[in-house]
Amino acid sequence: MPKPFLPVPNSTLPFWLTDRSPLDQIRSTPDLPLESDIIIIGAGYAGISLAYHLLTSDPSSSSEAPTITILEARSICSGATGRNGGHVRPDTYSLIPLYINRYGLDAAREVAEFELSHIKAIQDVIRTEAIDDCDFLLTQNMNVFLDQERGNATKEAIEALRKTGCGFVDDIFQIPDRDAESISGVKGAKTAFSFTAGSIWPYKFIMGLLRSILKHGGDRVNIQTTTPVTSVTSDGSIWHTIATPRGTVKAKKVVYTTNAYTFGLLPEYEPAIIPAKGMVAHIVSPTDGKGKRPPFLSQTYILRPDSSDGADYMIVRPDGSIIIGGAHQIHTFPEKGPEGNSEWYGNIDDASLIESTKDYFEGYMQRYFVGWEDTGAVVEGLWTGIMGYSADSAPHIGAIPSRPTQFIAAGFNGHGMPVIFLSTKGLAQMILHDKSFDDTDLPRIYKSSAERLDAIKRGREGGDILQSVTVSSSE
Structure with missing residues (x-):
């Protein structure tokens, strides 16, 4: 069948x-x-x-x-x-070392520069076709590591790319580790850096x-x-x-x-x-005076909470609400690997939530962001989507x-x-x-x-x- x-x-x-x-x-x-x-x-x-x-x-x-x-x-x-998460975030470091190992430096450079060129291309078509209601914002993407070892490995990878003459990493701004928490606004941040990105109402x-x-x-x-x-x-x-x-x-x-x-x-x-199911949340703060006004966040985020391969991605809407997704790092993959988790891997059902993940985003902003503790920020909506992962x-x-x-x-x-x-x-x-x-x-x-x-x-x-x-x- x-x-x-x-x-x-x-x-x-x-x-x-x-x-x-x-x-x-x-x-x-x-x-x-x-x-x-x-x-x-x-x-x-x-x-x-x-x-x-x-x-x-x-x-x-x-x-x-x-x-x-x-x-x-x-x-x-x-x-x-x-x-999706409404993120227009070129990848200039995450998979580039993998591509270099598999296909060589020139092929990897093509990918990074191609992704970077989308920022201007999307800006141009929005302007040309007067798509004025899509909330496109040009901003910086703040990448935050709460695990020092993982952050150090990423810094080394970026520096290696720089030494090979990859000009696309010039857009990456490395924040001194001592200032990672204060500049990113993320509690316990060990390493952080930022680069040009955007957010959009897709x-x-x-x-x-x-x-x-x-x-x-x-x-x-x-x-x-x-x-x-x-x-x-x-x-x-x-x-x-x-x-x-x-x-x-x-x-x-x-x-x-x-x-x-x-x-x-x-x-x-x-x-x-391969179909892969993901989950995204919409987080809002009370407007009735019951919560403290949250700090203003002007950037998008990639937050890597631990030493796993997982990451959370986040944008801030013009109305101050948050769109955030990810949480794959909390999945427990059996010995068979991701293929053994049918809740996520090979799943095309976007009519149901991922049970093991659905509570992950409750209290997320209070848990990770400085100054959000008393804001009363809550999850207003949760949804799932089916990604096509290339093997x-x-x-x-x-x-x-x-x-x-x-x-x-x-x-x-x-x-x-x-x-x-x-x-x-x-x-x-x-x-x-x-x-x-x-x-x-x-x-x-x-x-x-x-x-x-x-x-x-x-x-x-x-x-x-x-x-x-x-x-x-x-x-």
Whole structure:
């Protein structure tokens, strides 16, 4: 019996979806179109940004603008993007040493610089398309270590990157250890440093891109929500047949922006992109005078409470409330590793909370932040989301091996905000202009290939539990 692979109904309600757009459950036409040049499966960050780039790409080398159909199982941005931590945080140190060991310095540098470039790219598109309601803030991300040994190891890794000439670490400001607690505001902080990052209302950002898609695309774009795709078949002609409970659509090209749910439609990716369930909280302080006014926090945070691989991620909303997620470090993985914890690993149920984690965020601000002890800050909302963790720590972008005219953008490790927008820009060039992956500006390690899938499969069969699934994210 095949595994269930479609998003579940009655999912938990994230803060980001409490202010819904009129386009939330858009259906451009009452019925599905009979055919389309390009079908995109999934209307989250990857699917919507891809459609945006397909419509706004330089048309000079494309003979005729394509027709595009977007099929979404639930509502727009109802998956991981609408359930994340609202963090736009480039990674310039965490996985970079791993990438250097696996792929070499140049490949690792490509990833760091690519992620950093998202800050300006997102600022630019927000300005160009007048997405004024998405609360984008350019700020600093404060990284705080409560375990001295782990903090020291990270400082050494950053210094090693600096010595190799990696200019991207110049943005990292190291706080003297003696001042780590006073400057970060985190009790017991042993080491801290900061770098440029941003925060955003992800759902409203995606909805802004969607409005632009409708403006640029006109009747060339057809969007169908609550229309899950159950299969994609090809008969050897130029057409693929996409099946849904509402009927079928034929397409010349198919793009899977299905992230954690990819395994159901592309079984060859089951070992490569693993569903991983995360939990996020919305914390508020009383406004009725019953609690002390909390200290103002102007930065986003990554807080690493102990010596494990886990971390908590946090942003401060313009209204002073807190969005915080993580807590994977409190999971007890049996000898089998993360794979043995079905509450988190391989779980696509975002309709229920993670029982072992649901109380973790109660009293969090009082526990960790100086001056919050008497604020009365409480958890106002909890929700779950399903991330697509890549087994080898890098997303899968590009043409799908052995499936002509089919493409993928998935496996973002809960870290899609500083990765997806420009990844789908490169993918649009491949789809529109028949560019090869190597002729785009995408980091080389993002390329999805038969060799990469085979290596992942061999590693999994050999019992290799990959590093990325032990790192808490969903920023």
